[in-house]
Amino acid sequence: MTNVIALRPKARIATPETGAAALLTSFATCRRRQEDVFWLKENAELLNILECTGTMLPRAALEALAGFYETVGKRLAFFPQYYRFLLSITLDLEDLGMEGDTGAMLADRAAREDFAGAELSDLQRMEARRLLARRGVEGPEDAGLTDRLRAFCARSQTFALPNKKAAYELTHIVFYLSEYGRRDPELGAEALTSLHFAGNLAFLEQNSDLLAEICIALRYAGAEPPALWTRWLARETHLFAVEQGEGLSVADDYHDFLVCNWHAAVTGAEPFRKPLVAERMRFTRSERVAAPLRELSEALFAEGDARRPDWPAMRARMQARLSPQTLDVVDTLAGQSAHFDAFFEGFARAGQA
Numbered sequence: 001m002t003n004v005i006a007l008r009p010k011a012r013i014a015t016p017e018t019g020a021a022a023l024l025t026s027f028a029t030c031r032r033r034q035e036d037v038f039w040l041k042e043n044a045e046l047l048n049i050l051e052c053t054g055t056m057l058p059r060a061a062l063e064a065l066a067g068f069y070e071t072v073g074k075r076l077a078f079f080p081q082y083y084r085f086l087l088s089i090t091l092d093l094e095d096l097g098m099e100g101d102t103g104a105m106l107a108d109r110a111a112r113e114d115f116a117g118a119e120l121s122d123l124q125r126m127e128a129r130r131l132l133a134r135r136g137v138e139g140p141e142d143a144g145l146t147d148r149l150r151a152f153c154a155r156s157q158t159f160a161l162p163n164k165k166a167a168y169e170l171t172h173i174v175f176y177l178s179e180y181g182r183r184d185p186e187l188g189a190e191a192l193t194s195l196h197f198a199g200n201l202a203f204l205e206q207n208s209d210l211l212a213e214i215c216i217a218l219r220y221a222g223a224e225p226p227a228l229w230t231r232w233l234a235r236e237t238h239l240f241a242v243e244q245g246e247g248l249s250v251a252d253d254y255h256d257f258l259v260c261n262w263h264a265a266v267t268g269a270e271p272f273r274k275p276l277v278a279e280r281m282r283f284t285r286s287e288r289v290a291a292p293l294r295e296l297s298e299a300l301f302a303e304g305d306a307r308r309p310d311w312p313a314m315r316a317r318m319q320a321r322l323s324p325q326t327l328d329v330v331d332t333l334a335g336q337s338a339h340f341d342a343f344f345e346g347f348a349r350a351g352q353a
Helices: 016-029 037-052 059-077 080-096 102-112 122-133 146-155 156-160 164-177 189-205 210-222 227-239 254-266 290-306 310-321 325-337 340-348
Strands: 241-246 283-284
Touching: 016 037, 037 080, 037 254, 059 080, 059 102, 080 102, 080 122, 080 210, 102 122, 122 146, 122 325, 146 164, 146 189, 156 164, 156 189, 156 340, 164 189, 164 210, 189 210, 189 227, 189 290, 189 325, 189 340, 210 227, 210 254, 227 254, 227 325, 254 283, 290 310, 290 325, 310 325, 310 340, 325 340
Parallel strands: none
Antiparallel strands: 241 283
16 A cells, blocks of 8 residues: 655745735735725735834836826825825835836825815824924924824823823824834933833733834834744744635734734844735634733723732732633733733723722
């Protein structure tokens, strides 16, 4: 009797350049239709990461978006409400090697028609200002805009409590102030504390998407993230699964995948070390085996008036209600985060029953 052993070829790992080219084609042509606003969001996020990390791309890699580039002026005329997406994609394409000066024309039109005047958010106004400035165009005058954003960053107590919207706004303010790592954002000590508080919450939640953005923001501010965070993110980046196939759902963890690989690039590691193809792909992060933030919040709430602002005292009271995995995560963070004691004082909300 003969035993036949079938050998499956090992999936080929992409280089950063070939991986980026495959991602461009997949996101541009294989996941969503260009008429879908989520197509704009996905492609704007991918191109932004490729541009700010200085990814070198062959001209041929941009061909998947050549049709979009040729028609983007008409799109802006009909969809001015999406001007930030449209302008961002266009500017990044040109800065990555697409020939043309369409970005300058779009920036002139956005300023002339005051698209930013429709924004209610300071963060969105700051993004618009940065986009226009990339082609030397001045946006609406607002002398207090930067000061208001810095004041938001400096209010550290905001970031000692779970509020993902505020945390993502914090990281994006740093991205815009630093020109994505091209200049000193001039953050004060309070803003750096805010980033550490938000990072502690992201680590407790085991949220690699948010934690990667926080680590990048810290590096753009000239600060070193805790080694615990960067080691964990390196592990999570390695554990992403990438599938390919026409019928795959794209309601996936693509943003987490992109941001974790962005973080890898910022740390000097090679990003996109996965078998990537110019086809429909689905990105799935590793399974979470515990929910430390939820467990810890529920246990603290149950303590009522007995809440105390220090972890050792609360650990002794709550350990019977916390899983071993959660205790390990919190103990590890407490031992390796210089900001943990101050963070926990706000997070515990002692005296506020």
